[in-house]
Amino acid sequence: MRAARSSAVTAIAAVASLAAVSGCAEKSDAKGSDAIRITASNDKCEVSKTKFPAGHVKLAVENKGSKVTEVYVYAPGDRIVTERENIGSGLKVSITAEIKAGTYEIACKPGMKGHGIRQKVTVTGGKVAKRNPKLDKAVADYRAYAQAQADETLPKAQAFADAVKKGDLEAAKKAYAPSRVGWERTEPVAESFGDIDPKVDIREDGLEKGQKWTGWHRLEKSLWKDKKITAEDKTLADQLIKDLKDWQKRVGTADITPTGMANGAKELLDEVQTGKVTGEEERYSHTDLVDFEGNVDGAQKSYQLLKPVASQNNPALTKELDKQFAAVKKLLDKYREGDGFVSYDTVGEAKRKELSDAVNALAEPLSKLAAAVAK
């Protein structure tokens, strides 16, 4: 959790300045001469035109296969521009989206899973920014990572919610920290959907006047401080799952850029420095070190994906980052206990300073990663 401020990644849902705003789909014949025809089958994804002008683009989709399919338009880095799920066998649907000039991929996903059968298309008109395929791959891989984190989080969060709903205090306490790991690893993405973070990860001191306190930390307080689960908490557990599902669904649309990834990594370390090292984030459960590791892991993932480019532009920087990531992880290892970490209230001032120094040592060079990628 952090206070509202500009994020490295912005959500597509929010504004109209982004590539696609409408993705309305309807059953229709859709054989107008302007429409791009997409013929999907179990093993093919045929596109009638691979080059078409920017603007409101109409996609006429026909599923000739036997499996239920999906059609996506992906911008570089696998950002979803528009999509249509659940296109049954033999169905025709029409999708309209506003698409800016650039290169895209149209994907059909027979069976509604996997990477899909993809077809490259070029949207013409206006300036097309020169792209670095290595960086596009980094963004696509990062998006896949963020999606996997969300996907893995849901069952863990469900286990936590179930324990709360059963009124099982001990089981809920045990399930609390693990349910947060995927979120902590990819927090900059989650926070880019401005409305989700305040619902699931806000602390009591972050509430605005009149704002209802929901999410993990409200339940944390009940479990550790109040030591009882109320009827209200059980409702909040359900709400948490609902909000996390919303997050899971929206990862694909997040506008992720290479510099955004780099800055997101740095922001994760900021989170550690301002919230975890101080013990503020998990003030009741004292599971701060679990979050700490999640933040560092997520930052490291971004870094590793950007490293092929960054190491060409600034090899001294990547050498230093490799060293400092290793140093932080080694220091964290000292505090491991069972599946997780020691309670943070047992970590004294001198040890906290040691952790803080290690985070500074990593975060300072990490703040230079964006420039090494943007070069």
Add this chain to the structure above:
Amino acid sequence: MTDQPTTDDQPVTDDRSATDDRSVTDDQPAAEPPTDDAATRRTVPSRRALLGWGGAGLALGAAAGGGAAAALSNSDATAQPVADSGAAVPFYGAHQAGIATAVQDRLHFAAFDVTTDDRDELIALLKEWTKAAARMTQGHAVGGGAVGGLAEAPPDDTGEALGLKPSRLTLTFGVGPTLFKDKKGKDRFGLAGRRPEALLELPAFPGDNLDAARSGGDLCVQACADDPQVAVHAIRNLARIGMGKVAIRWSQLGFGKTSSTTPDAQTPRNMMGFKDGTRNIAGTDSAALDKHVWVGTKTGPEWLVGGSYLVARRIRMHIETWDRTSLQEQEDVFGRTKGEGAPIGKPRERDEPNLKAMLPTAHVRLAHPDSNGGARILRRGYSFTDGTDGLGRLDAGLFFLAYQRDVRQGFIPVQQKLARNDALNEYIQHVGSALFAVPPGVRGADDWWGRALFT
């Protein structure tokens, strides 16, 4: 930096500005290295020094005064940089600036732990620090500046000193005993054999209540300037450059000087309201500096010749109880009058004190060189007020800084006497302590802090 010409004949042209900063490349030395041509030197002996010893007085926790008149000659005299408060103090020289330099108004002092175990990495940092220090003391931003760089990257310089004058910033570097052998007895950098005997762990003094988190340190940097923001900017940027190699262990702000090295200037007052440093060693008094402050070739070690030893003590004052002490008692405790600052029984501040006229426990009497076998130290302390404590008491006092040739003849014997007998002890408590060896000056653009120690 003392054997430089005074800044009178060195017009300072490089005030800080965003555009100027970027026009200076890293390769350019921040100031001309000194020349040994004696003809170019001009020493400006102070009026006090020419008059010889006429004054008197001492101050908190320190010794001063005594001895014969300072003999000045053109060949060995130490010029006092008497500069206006916005000017730049030369960075390069035989001694580090910030010791004999006329005391600036503000302080930010930082002690660092070295976090890397890699000697080469530490050396690389010291080189980078030296370069940054040379730039900042001349009013330039560090690295690529504070603005105008890549939009995607944080600026090299943090920027709060943009548009401010050099403000007589001096950055003085020292090394602590733990750099040579850490607390566990480990010689991390292959320096154990080079540790001078005088760089010891200070003994425990009666009444000490030292906080480990405010004591010690492998390295230190003393930043003094007439503008507090310039001093803080310097420490902040050095700390940032050092991340991953060093970490700040503790730091202390000082808001007002309590000692001066310019005896003809008005003597500053400490937080107890008394004049402090009336008889401090003058920055122009090269004979006294050579005798009491600079490490000489005879004492060594070689890497420290031209350097000094620095004692730092955070001395908390019990302000509230002091304030309700009668004027009579306050003056008796110090051995001076509060208004004029005259020694007890004498009319003027700079009159030679009659120690026997003072109480045996008077601070000035105990700290005076005549009571300490002639021991003198150069004091450069600052008043501090770090807000208030949990009980609402002012967290204030003296951040005592003193330079000397050998602590075993300087601070240690004097403080042993003071800690046992000083009437002032009822109103003060030493809560932080550190000792550093301060290497000689950086000679030019290729030289760096601690070079002689590491090579």
